[in-house]
Amino acid sequence: xxxxxxxxxxxxxxxxYDSSPHGESHGPRAGLGILVVSVVLGIVAIGFGVLLxxxxxxxVQLEAQLAQSxxxxxxxxxxLNNAKAESGQLHSQVDKAAGQQSELQxxxxxxxxxxxxxxxxxxxxxxxxxxxxxxLDNAGEQTAALQAKIDRGSHESSDxxxxxxxxxxxxxxxxxxxxxxxxxxxxxxxAVQPVPVATSFEKSLWGGSxxxxxxxxxxxxxxxxVAVSGGDKPRxxxxxxxxxxxxxxxxxxxxxxxxxxSEGFAPMNxxxx
Numbered sequence: 001x002x003x004x005x006x007x008x009x010x011x012x013x014x015x016x017y018d019s020s021p022h023g024e025s026h027g028p029r030a031g032l033g034i035l036v037v038s039v040v041l042g043i044v045a046i047g048f049g050v051l052l053x054x055x056x057x058x059x060v061q062l063e064a065q066l067a068q069s070x071x072x073x074x075x076x077x078x079x080l081n082n083a084k085a086e087s088g089q090l091h092s093q094v095d096k097a098a099g100q101q102s103e104l105q106x107x108x109x110x111x112x113x114x115x116x117x118x119x120x121x122x123x124x125x126x127x128x129x130x131x132x133x134x135x136l137d138n139a140g141e142q143t144a145a146l147q148a149k150i151d152r153g154s155h156e157s158s159d160x161x162x163x164x165x166x167x168x169x170x171x172x173x174x175x176x177x178x179x180x181x182x183x184x185x186x187x188x189x190x191a192v193q194p195v196p197v198a199t200s201f202e203k204s205l206w207g208g209s210x211x212x213x214x215x216x217x218x219x220x221x222x223x224x225x226v227a228v229s230g231g232d233k234p235r236x237x238x239x240x241x242x243x244x245x246x247x248x249x250x251x252x253x254x255x256x257x258x259x260x261x262s263e264g265f266a267p268m269n270x271x272x273x
Contacts, residue, residue, distance in 0.1 A: 107206065111207075118232070118233065121233055122232060122233055125233055192264075192265065192266045193265055193266065194265060194266045194267075194268055195222075195224070195260050195261065195262050195265040195266065195267065195268045196216070196217045196218040196222070196265065197214050197215060197216060197217055197218075197224070197260060197268065198214075198215045198217055199212060199213065199214055199215075199260070199268070199270060200212075200213045200215075201213075201252075201272065201273075208253070208254065209250070209251045209252060209253060210252045210253075210254075210272055211248055211249065211250040211251075211252065212226075212248070212249040212250075212252055212258060212270070212272075213246050213247075213248055214226070214241075214246060214247045214248070214249065214260060215241075215244070215245070215246045216241040216242065216243055216244065216245055216246070216247070217243075217244075218243055219243055220242075220243055221240050221241065221242045221243060221245075222240065222241075222262050222265075223238065223239075223240045223262060223263065224238065224239055224240070224241065224247055224260060224261075224262050225237075225238050225260075225261045225262065226238070226239075226247070226249050226258060226259070226260055227258070227259045227261070228249065228252065228256055228257070228258055229256065229257050229259075230255055230256040230257040231253050231255075231256045237249055252272045253272065254272055254273060255271070255272060256271075256272045257269065257270070257271055257272075258270040258271070258272065
C-alpha cells in the first residue's frame with residue numbers, strides 16, 4: 001500500500017528556506033567564496049595592469065620605431081631625389097659626350113678624306129715627274145744623235161763652223177749691248193715697293209698645321225698670288241681681297257716656303273716655323 005507523505009509547511013519570513021540536504025547554514029562558505037572571487041579578481045586586475053603597462057611600453061617602442069622609420073623613409077626619399085638629379089646630370093653629360101664624339105668622328109673622316117685626296121694628287125705628281133724624266137731622256141738621246149751627226153759631218157762643215165763662230169761673236173756682242181741697255185733701264189726705273197700686306201701665322205688646335213693670314217694694307221683691292229713649296233706637293237692660291245680684308249692660306253706645315261706676289265710689287269718670301 002502507498003502511504004501518503006505528511007504535508008510540507010512552507011517557510012515563513014522568520015524561518016528561511018533551507019535547500020541543503022542536511023539543512024546546514026551557508027554563512028561561512030559564502031564569505032570564503034567571496035574572498036576567493038575577490039582574490040581572483042585582484043590577481044586578474046594585477047595581470048591586466050601588467051599587460052596594460054607592457055602594451056603601453058610596446059606602443060611607445062612602436063611609436064619610436066615608426067618615427068625612426070619615417071625619418072629613414074624621408075632620408076631615403078631625399079637620397080632617391082638626389083640620385084635622380086645626379087642621373088639626369090649624367091644623362092646630360094653622356095649626351096654631350098656623344099655629341100662631341102660625333103663631331104670628332106666627323107672631323108676625323110674629313111681629315112681622312114683630305115689625306116686620301118692629297119695621296120692621290122701625290123701619285124699623279126709622281127706620274128707627271130716620270131713622264132717629264134722620260135721626255136728629258138728622249139731629248140738627251142736626240143741631242144746625242146745630233147751631236148754625232150755634227151761630228152761625222154765636221155770635215156764638211158768648216159765654212160759653217162766659221163759662220164757659227166762669227167754668229168757666236170755677234171751674239172756675244174749683242175748680249176753685251178743688251179746687258180748694258182738693261183742696266184741703264186734699271187737705273188731709270190724707280191725702286192719697286194714690296195707687296196703692301198701684313199702677315200701672321202695661326203696654329204691649328206687639332207694638329208700641327210698652321211694658317212697664314214694675309215691682310216691687304218693697300219688703299220684699294222689688289223690681286224695676290226700665293227705659292228707654297230718645300231712640302232710634299234707644291235701648290236698655289238690666288239685672291240683679290242679688298243682694302244683691310246684678309247686672304248687665308250691654310251694647312252701649312254713647318255718648313256714650307258711661302259711666296260706672296262702681286263703685279264707691280266716686289267714679292268714677299270716667308271718660311272713656316
